[in-house]
Amino acid sequence: MFIDEARIRVKAGDGGNGCMAFRREKFVPRGGPSGGDGGRGGDVIMVSSQRHNTLIHFRYNPEHKGQRGQHGMGSNCSGLDGESTILQVPVGTALYDQVTGELVHDFAEPDERLIVAKGGRGGRGNQHFATSTHQAPREHELGRAGEERAYRLELKLLADVGLVGYPNAGKSTLIARISAAKPKIADYPFTTLEPNLGVVTVGEEPNLESFVVADMPGLIEGAHLGSGLGTQFLRHIERTRLLVHLVDVSDASGRPDPIEDFKVINKELESFGNGLDQKPMIVAATKIDSANPEKLKKLAAHVKRRKLEFHAISAVTGQGIDELKWALAKRLRRFEQED
Ligand SMILES: Nc1nc2c(ncn2[C@@H]2O[C@H](COP(=O)(O)OP(=O)(O)OP(=O)(O)O)[C@@H](O)[C@H]2O)c(=O)[nH]1
Numbered sequence: 369m370f371i372d373e374a375r376i377r378v379k380a381g382d383g384g385n386g387c388m389a390f391r392r393e394k395f396v397p398r399g400g401p402s403g404g405d406g407g408r409g410g411d412v413i414m415v416s417s418q419r420h421n422t423l424i425h426f427r428y429n430p431e432h433k434g435q436r437g438q439h440g441m442g443s444n445c446s447g448l449d450g451e452s453t454i455l456q457v458p459v460g461t462a463l464y465d466q467v468t469g470e471l472v473h474d475f476a477e478p479d480e481r482l483i484v485a486k487g488g489r490g491g492r493g494n495q496h497f498a499t500s501t502h503q504a505p506r507e508h509e510l511g512r513a514g515e516e517r518a519y520r521l522e523l524k525l526l527a528d529v530g531l532v533g534y535p536n537a538g539k540s541t542l543i544a545r546i547s548a549a550k551p552k553i554a555d556y557p558f559t560t561l562e563p564n565l566g567v568v569t570v571g572e573e574p575n576l577e578s579f580v581v582a583d584m585p586g587l588i589e590g591a592h593l594g595s596g597l598g599t600q601f602l603r604h605i606e607r608t609r610l611l612v613h614l615v616d617v618s619d620a621s622g623r624p625d626p627i628e629d630f631k632v633i634n635k636e637l638e639s640f641g642n643g644l645d646q647k648p649m650i651v652a653a654t655k656i657d658s659a660n661p662e663k664l665k666k667l668a669a670h671v672k673r674r675k676l677e678f679h680a681i682s683a684v685t686g687q688g689i690d691e692l693k694w695a696l697a698k699r700l701r702r703f704e705q706e707d
């Protein structure tokens with residue numbers, strides 16, 4: 369189980385103070401009290417949304433405040449309420465009170481809203497304190513403080529993107545390059561025995577996007593029948609929305625024809641069933657720092673004929689990596705718009 373976690377502090381806006389004032393008008397010698405009320409402080413509200421797949425934006429940004437209410441003013445003018453602050457959390461986020469450890473809410477569906485810190489009430493102005501025997505009240509209230517709380521967020525990560533390909537194609541090297549995951553990397557096949565999940569980010573706050581990539585164990589011919597590491601790992605990619613098919617175009621693969629490599633793996637995906645061969649796919653030629661130019665050319669042409677998106681990358685030099693990251697973000701964004 370892969371868990372993403374973040375700790376945040378939220379503070380709702382304080383209420384504005386009530387005002388003490390008296391009317392001053394021409395021809396009205398002793399005006400009555402006219403102090404307006406303070407505005408309410410803004411809440412901090414949490415909303416579940418499909419726009420986010422991870423909690424990484426909270427790790428960059430752990431403190432959130434509601435706006436304070438404006439103070440009341442003379443002439444019976446109330447201060448404006450403070451604006452609420454909306455925090456978007458991914459669907460599936462569990463919210464815990466950091467102090468008691470209690471589960472506060474489980475955001476199971478999109479668009480669930482919860483006030484996680486309540487804004488302070490505004491203070492009343494002296495206009496409210498006048499009575500028949502007390503016509504020039506000087507009493508007025510201060511605004512109440514906004515609520516302040518500490519929470520822990522927890523999210524079970526599901527992969528958005530699955531990396532598939534032959535053993536040694538460079539899947540683990542790629543995920544190590546684009547995320548904080550630290551998988552084992554080696555020049556022998558079947559280095560990866562269990563999927564590794566990594567959180568990938570592109571852009572910067574406030575436009576930071578993030579998604580989860582799964583580095584899968586290598587596939588070989590017959591994987592769907594249990595050859596190599598077998599079928600159990602294929603199940604992990606069933607839930608992804610997008611596959612990146614890595615094809616080694618250097619001579620390190622030890623196989624002569626990258627098109628054949630590409631077809632063999634596709635056939636395994638198809639044989640496994642469950643719609644794996646229907647998943648959108650981006651193809652990445654790997655190890656282009658030491659590419660065999662003929663192999664690279666052949667594969668690129670073949671992929672183009674199949675009308676699939678093609679990238680050429682080196683996880684060692686970094687060539688093509690940013691382009692691939694942005695391409696993944698863009699495709700995932702498009703799926704979200706279609707949902
Ligand atoms: N020159 C070069 N070598 C690379 C590149 N990417 C990976 N390698 C090397 O290729 C070998 C295999 O890399 P891995 O990332 O472990 O391959 P994998 O696809 O995860 O392999 P399995 O886990 O066995 O399926 C390692 O020796 C890497 O250093 C690259 O871009 N350029």
Ligand SMILES: [Mg+2]
Nearest residue numbers: 539540559560
């Ligand atoms: Mg690996």
